[in-house]
Amino acid sequence: MALPMPAFKGLVFLLALIPLLWLVVRIVTGSLGPDPGQEVTEALGLAAFQLLIVTLGMTPLSRLFKWQGWIRVRRMLGLFAFFYACLHLMAFLQFILGWTDLWATFTRRPYIILGSLAFLLLLPMAITSTRGMMQRLGKRWKPLHRLVYPAVLLAWLHFLWQSRSDITEMLVYGLVIAFLLALRVRWFGWRSLIPLRKPGA
Ligand code: HEM
Structure with a gap:
């Protein structure tokens, strides 16, 4: 991979901002449709979910391309997913x-x-x-961050449950996650999927 690391990180940062910028464009141009609040909430939820899946894809990509750059942007992508989830919740x-x-x-709806x-x-x-927390937690950091697996499954169920008719899109996401x-x-x-498991246990 020829791209230097800072340029790659900058590119990934800009790509992760696209959902937000696109939403701003749609707000400014008034093209959000009859229920803008609903539309904003859904767009932010979708961005959070998609970025969570992209984050999961970084380890396979690094193994496939034998390039550590993918791993170096994983944390940034995970934080972007969280950022969009916060905006989704606020919306x-x-x-x-x-x-x-x-x-x-x-607690009203499942x-x-x-x-x-x-x-x-x-x-x-x-x-x-x-980085400070990574050092402080040491070997416990990895098992804690395996919470990403139940989190993505819960987010998928959340998406599936609120769908009204066509579930093709959710099935495609489900297949990507399963893969x-x-x-x-x-x-x-399979033990590598279990969160909070003691290292070596
Ligand atoms: C406190 C947490 C959350 C609340 C209250 C919440 C609420 C909602 C609501 C009200 C909708 C729209 C449902 C509708 O169309 O009527 C929605 C859709 C959605 N949410 Fe969440 N959500 C939460 C957390 C999350 C998280 C953590 C994710 C992903 C990481 C997520 C991903 C999605 C997705 C993908 C959609 C569907 C968007 C679409 O229809 O295109 N949500 N959520």
Whole structure:
């Protein structure tokens, strides 16, 4: 791979910003359709979900191309996924259900519970994604960051559950996730999917 690392990182950063920039363009040009709040919430949720899947794809790509650059952008991509999930959550509260009676808001519908659980799993990973936290957690860092596997599955179920008619899109995402997890099992064993497992256990 000929691209120098800083240029590759800059490119990935810009690519990860595209969903947000595209949303801003659609807001500014007033092309969000009859329910802009719903549209903004959905676009941000989709960006979070897609970036989470892209993050999972970095290890297979690094093995395939035998290039560590993919691993070096993995953390940035994961943080972008979390960033979009935060915006998605804020848009949901702002445009759909409001900021009052939060407990009822988050426990009312199964798909909201699933989304909230996915978000809660992303939270500790985002908090511990700094170099300092990596050093402090040492060998416990990796098992903690395996929370990404249940998180992506919960996000997928959240997506599937709220779909109204055509589920083809969700099935395609489901197949991509299954493929990425299967690759992991093949290379590192099924235990590599279990989060919070003690190192060496
Ligand atoms: C507290 C957490 C969350 C809440 C309250 C929430 C809420 C919502 C709502 C209200 C919708 C729109 C449903 C509709 O169309 O009526 C939605 C869609 C969606 N959410 Fe979430 N969500 C949460 C977390 C997440 C997370 C963590 C992800 C991914 C990492 C995610 C991904 C998605 C996706 C992919 C959609 C479908 C977008 C589309 O239809 O194109 N959500 N969510």
